[in-house]
Amino acid sequence: MQIGSLTLPSNLFLSPLAGYTNLPFRLVLREIGGVGLCTTDLVNARSLLEKRSKAFKLIETRPADSPLAVQLFGSVPEEMRDAAQFLESSGVASIDINMGCPVRKVCNVGGGSAMMREHDKTAALVRGMVNAVKIPVTAKMRLGWDDQNITAPELARALEDAGVAAIFVHGRTREQGFGGTVNLPGIRKVVAAVKAIPVIGNGDVVTPQAAKKMLEETGCAGVSIGRGAFYDPWIFKRTMEYCSVRLVAESAGATGSTLQVPPEPTFAERVRVMRRHLDLMIEIFGEALGCRMFRKIAPWYAKRFGPCHEFNKHVVHVSTKTQFDTVLGNYQRWRQQFLDANGELQIRFQPAPLVASFMRESAEGILPQAISIPKGPVERW
Ligand SMILES: Cc1cc2nc3c(=O)[nH]c(=O)nc-3n(C[C@H](O)[C@H](O)[C@H](O)COP(=O)(O)O)c2cc1C
Numbered sequence: 001m002q003i004g005s006l007t008l009p010s011n012l013f014l015s016p017l018a019g020y021t022n023l024p025f026r027l028v029l030r031e032i033g034g035v036g037l038c039t040t041d042l043v044n045a046r047s048l049l050e051k052r053s054k055a056f057k058l059i060e061t062r063p064a065d066s067p068l069a070v071q072l073f074g075s076v077p078e079e080m081r082d083a084a085q086f087l088e089s090s091g092v093a094s095i096d097i098n099m100g101c102p103v104r105k106v107c108n109v110g111g112g113s114a115m116m117r118e119h120d121k122t123a124a125l126v127r128g129m130v131n132a133v134k135i136p137v138t139a140k141m142r143l144g145w146d147d148q149n150i151t152a153p154e155l156a157r158a159l160e161d162a163g164v165a166a167i168f169v170h171g172r173t174r175e176q177g178f179g180g181t182v183n184l185p186g187i188r189k190v191v192a193a194v195k196a197i198p199v200i201g202n203g204d205v206v207t208p209q210a211a212k213k214m215l216e217e218t219g220c221a222g223v224s225i226g227r228g229a230f231y232d233p234w235i236f237k238r239t240m241e242y243c244s245v246r247l248v249a250e251s252a253g254a255t256g257s258t259l260q261v262p263p264e265p266t267f268a269e270r271v272r273v274m275r276r277h278l279d280l281m282i283e284i285f286g287e288a289l290g291c292r293m294f295r296k297i298a299p300w301y302a303k304r305f306g307p308c309h310e311f312n313k314h315v316v317h318v319s320t321k322t323q324f325d326t327v328l329g330n331y332q333r334w335r336q337q338f339l340d341a342n343g344e345l346q347i348r349f350q351p352a353p354l355v356a357s358f359m360r361e362s363a364e365g366i367l368p369q370a371i372s373i374p375k376g377p378v379e380r381w
Contacts, residue, residue: 004136004165015226034236045074075110130163153193
């Protein structure tokens with residue numbers, strides 16, 4: 001997969017989730033594998049230029065965290081340009097511009113999704129950034145403000161003319177928040193509107209099958225995954241395996257229904273990765289803050305543990321690594337009552353499968369569970 005001059009190892013992307021897509025999480029995903037490009041949480045261009053420590057913490061990285069895109073927001077062209085130049089000189093691989101954030105504080109100053117309403121102004125800002133750096137500049141948007149204003153196709157085209165190297169599009173409007181269904185035909189229209197740059201689809205991809213459906217039905221060049229990565233950090237690796245096995249099998253004459261989805265990780269593997277995630281949180285944020293932040297992360301791992309209320313009840317109070325280990329040990333003993341003779345979770349205690357909004361009608365016979373929205377420093381994305 002190519003984004004401007006940048007060659008990526010896969011066409012699967014980590015979507016920015018403010019408060020979550022920090023260095024420890026990105027390192028966890030990269031260690032598991034399959035992700036082509038990770039993006040930071042959104043960073044205020046002005047705060048970066050003012051060298052605020054909070055902004056610098058957001059762009060903290062390591063060689064293993066590469067290639068990395070930093071997502072900028074702001075509406076002052078000179079600030080966005082200077083911040084882009086600063087990031088390029090710091091070794092960042094590409095810069096993404098946030099045009100989807102619906103938070104009033106961001107929109108009121110003309111940033112985030114307000115940029116989708118003023119195409120000429122937005123294109124001029126983007127051109128200034130593109131001309132100032134050699135690394136690719138990309139844009140992330142929603143389909144439009146509301147159903148009456150589906151502006152993404154037109155904006156994507158204008159931004160391509162202004163020099164962006166790729167468009168990321170969440171298949172919902174700003175008005176929709178996270179409700180309803182991701183609109184695959186809407187993403188398809190954005191794909192059709194651009195001349196040559198890749199369009200990356202986004203929204204509700206929670207399984208390898210959903211990623212494949214989005215790729216096939218929209219013609220997008222890649223898929224970006226946010227909450228699905230939080231719910232299942234193995235999703236990139238499994239999706240890559242699923243898509244490549246399919247290509248080989250289809251060329252040998254197999255059909256879609258006969259193809260196996262790679263197995264989900266075992267409980268032991270989930271626990272191993274969760275502990276690694278906490279170790280990295282402690283290494284990067286310190287034990288007190290790292291453990292406090294992990295209180296909202298651990299329950300996401302637990303969503304696939306089966307019965308987990310005993311874990312969630314206690315993990316939200318941990319302040320040290322030792323306390324976390326005690327909570328986990330107690331939970332593992334408590335969980336044994338739900339295991340069968342082989343040490344596997346009995347079928348009736350297994351968590352319901354998660355189904356993407358745009359696949360619910362095809363999920364016959366299973367009660368689909370929708371993905372929840374992690375709490376964060378934003379009310380609604
Ligand atoms: C808690 C939270 C924080 C988010 N932060 C950002 C952000 O910083 N920048 C951005 O462009 N989108 C942000 N988003 C939107 C996601 O990147 C993504 O577009 C959206 O969640 C849909 O994709 P998903 O269904 O794969 O999660 C955020 C979403 C959530 C739930």
